[in-house]
Amino acid sequence: MIEISANSALHQNMIRWRHWLHQHPELAFQEFTSSDYIADVLESLDFEIQRGWATTGIVATLKGTGEGATIALRADIDALPILEQNQIPHKSLHKGIMHACGHDGHATMLLGAAAYLKQHNDFNGTVHFIFQPAEEGFGGAKVMVEEGLFDRFCCDAVYGMHNWPGVPAGEFVVHDSEVMAAIDTFYITIHGKGGHAAMPEQTIDPIVIGAQLVNALQTIVARNISPLEAAVLSVTNINAGKATNVIPNHLTLAGTLRYFDPMVGKKLKKRMKKVLKNICKSMGATAEIRFELGYPATINTPELAQQCASVARSLVGDNAVHRNRPPSMGAEDFSYMLNACQGAYIWIGNGEGQGGCMLHNSHYDFNDELLPLGASYWIRLVRKICA
Ligand SMILES: [Zn+2]
Numbered sequence: 469m470i471e472i473s474a475n476s477a478l479h480q481n482m483i484r485w486r487h488w489l490h491q492h493p494e495l496a497f498q499e500f501t502s503s504d505y506i507a508d509v510l511e512s513l514d515f516e517i518q519r520g521w522a523t524t525g526i527v528a529t530l531k532g533t534g535e536g537a538t539i540a541l542r543a544d545i546d547a548l549p550i551l552e553q554n555q556i557p558h559k560s561l562h563k564g565i566m567h568a569c570g571h572d573g574h575a576t577m578l579l580g581a582a583a584y585l586k587q588h589n590d591f592n593g594t595v596h597f598i599f600q601p602a603e604e605g606f607g608g609a610k611v612m613v614e615e616g617l618f619d620r621f622c623c624d625a626v627y628g629m630h631n632w633p634g635v636p637a638g639e640f641v642v643h644d645s646e647v648m649a650a651i652d653t654f655y656i657t658i659h660g661k662g663g664h665a666a667m668p669e670q671t672i673d674p675i676v677i678g679a680q681l682v683n684a685l686q687t688i689v690a691r692n693i694s695p696l697e698a699a700v701l702s703v704t705n706i707n708a709g710k711a712t713n714v715i716p717n718h719l720t721l722a723g724t725l726r727y728f729d730p731m732v733g734k735k736l737k738k739r740m741k742k743v744l745k746n747i748c749k750s751m752g753a754t755a756e757i758r759f760e761l762g763y764p765a766t767i768n769t770p771e772l773a774q775q776c777a778s779v780a781r782s783l784v785g786d787n788a789v790h791r792n793r794p795p796s797m798g799a800e801d802f803s804y805m806l807n808a809c810q811g812a813y814i815w816i817g818n819g820e821g822q823g824g825c826m827l828h829n830s831h832y833d834f835n836d837e838l839l840p841l842g843a844s845y846w847i848r849l850v851r852k853i854c855a
């Protein structure tokens with residue numbers, strides 16, 4: 469028996485909370501009504517809360533009956549700029565914004581655990597429930613850490629959980645170390661010399677140079693990075709020219725880098741600069757490259773990941789907890805919390821059925837069946853670590 473059973477009164481409440489959040493999605497750092505709603509639920513449960521972390525973040529604290537470890541459990545609360553295509557009663561009321569990453573479900577599972585543990589605080593230690601804004605590209609976790617989250621709430625460990633479509637509902641994936649990749653964005657401008665397309669000998673054509681560059685960049689992962697290291701270099705955007713009879717002056721190109729090891733990231737960037745400089749030099753052009761550093765890699769603390777896996781196994785059995793799945797090349801700002809405090813971040817299967825399409829898809833919907841299981845995972849984790 470898991471702590472919160474399916475169709476229990478708490479499950480029904482959680483579905484209500486989840487649907488409300490789904491109907492009122494908000495973008496990074498603008499989660500004002502979501503934050504109010506979560507705060508209202510927490511206050512109705514008699515929690516003392518701290519608001520205003522990274523603008524809309526909330527931390528609720530619960531003490532157990534005895535002394536013990538202090539841990540933090542984190543859920544993200546923001547949504548994405550996607551027009552929802554689902555025809556469901558709880559469809560987004562905010563046109564062009566939707567909970568396509570299931571953060572409505574994450575916030576709800578954490579609220580469910582908070583509700584249950586408030587009634588059954590038979591653990592030793594302290595739990596901080598963190599509701600974090602702006603995971604989707606804006607680094608709300610970074611802001612909370614920089615605001616002194618772990619100075620104010622001194623923690624022995626911090627834990628996160630993300631739903632994962634494609635993994636059956638009722639199953640978990642726990643990585644010992646690497647879970648999600650680091651991300652950096654690059655922006656390149658090539659300066660050529662425009663002119664008449666019928667007189668190319670009088671120009672320095674940035675389009676021909678750009679075409680060579682895209683191919684040459686692909687050799688970096690293939691030929692400069694060890695095949696045993698993970699790395700991605702994707703050019704995702706090229707812009708140059710408007711007319712069919714004009715060679716333009718400039719070409720811009722942008723894309724994304726993904727990797728786990730910071731040394732690999734360094735090498736990618738060093739090689740990109742060199743390849744760009746030399747291709748342009750050979751063709752008589754000049755260029756600039758700029759990198760925007762994104763989230764670092766999300767790396768679990770192995771011993772704590774093992775504890776998470778044993779909690780998950782106690783809920784769903786050994787065969788439903790996957791320990792050898794490859795990490796994702798997607799990124800996650802929980803990495804900033806893991807860089808500040810040891811901990812672990814796991815995946816809970818969102819299922820394959822209706823709404824089982826991948827994260828960030830306009831047909832995605834968080835699976836309500838998971839709510840009791842995810843909340844029970846949090847509850848058992850607290851009872852295990854704060855034993
Ligand atoms: Zn997402």
Ligand SMILES: [Zn+2]
Pocket residue numbers: 569570571603630
């Ligand atoms: Zn997400």
